[in-house]
């Protein structure tokens with residue numbers, strides 16, 4: 547069963563079973579077709595692949611390590627835990643794998659202006675980075691609420707020369723930022739490429755972003771085979787739009803013995819408007835170009851969402867995940883804000899690694915799974931990003947205060 551899942555999707559119209567497709571205004575049809583054609587040409591062009599491989603290695607710093615988390619493993623007294631260290635990529639998350647691929651594509655198409663949406667700011671930073679590197683104009687749309695809670699990343703984007711546009715519509719988070727980016731793209735299509743940040747949206751974005759992120763899983767597979775001489779038993783990754791998860795999962799989909807868990811944002815618990823767990827209360831619908839599981843009310847209005855982590859705080863999930871969910875190939879669970887925060891602290895103190903709050907959701911699931919598995923089992927957790935951007939937010943929640951000043955020395959003046 548799973549080999550079919552791995553090899554044949556999406557179909558030529560971008561469908562993963564009943565999900566995916568291309569639900570956009572007429573004015574976007576042609577640009578999406580042009581992008582699709584150029585992407586598939588590039589995918590089979592050895593020069594493009596060589597160029598991409600060069601920047602992945604020399605600029606991003608790939609391959610990222612597969613690190614054996616020895617103290618965490620000992621503490622949980624169960625399966626052996628490995629961390630795929632996407633947090634060690636340049637700019638601190640997996641997002642740059644995709645941003646790099648797409649900016650190279652934009653250059654092939656002769657585009658001189660780059661736009662993107664961002665939630666936690668990681669995709670905005672990655673996009674601003676590759677735009678600066680190639681000397682392209684760059685505009686990033688970001689919800690006003692996210693600008694506030696991820697201020698550090700706003701400054702980073704500005705330092706990289708990007709214009710950050712706060713979006714004040716609606717809930718002022720990721721969904722509204724995507725709307726603004728799409729509006730800009732329609733208006734400036736001739737010279738602008740829209741670098742969408744996750745495995746979501748109209749075809750070809752979900753398949754294209756997945757293929758730019760599958761480097762995570764391709765590397766992890768080779769690394770675990772080298773270290774353990776066998777495949778892992780379980781993969782765990784957090785799921786916002788779904789790009790870091792599908793990037794890790796995809797190369798293993800044909801391996802029936804490898805179980806996979808995607809972890810959504812359980813927020814304050816599974817009650818309407820208190821979470822962003824699309825597989826726990828979502829239903830079939832269309833949002834921002836694609837058909838998938840969506841958090842909506844009985845009238846099809848998109849529901850409010852909540853998560854402590856901006857990067858998981860979105861009402862819809864990538865269409866390939868919807869398909870994998872229905873096939874029972876991947877299990878989708880969730881971690882609450884509190885569980886994520888506990889996992890955040892645990893990883894920091896046991897392993898010396900401060901994870902992104904998004905990644906902490908995957909770690910939280912690992913805290914549940916590892917003790918239930920025997921010591922000869924192997925888990926790989928995708929550490930999608932580092933937590934620097936989240937440090938002030940977590941400190942506030944924990945009520946941490948700056949240590950009071952050290953009293954001045956009392957000896958004679960020198």
Ligand SMILES: *Cc1c(COP(=O)(O)O)cnc(C)c1O
Pocket residue numbers: 639640641666668669743744745784785786787788789790791857858902904905930931932
């Ligand atoms: C954006 C982000 C996510 C969520 O996005 P996916 O497309 O689901 O991977 C997860 N972790 C980090 C660190 C992020 O920046």
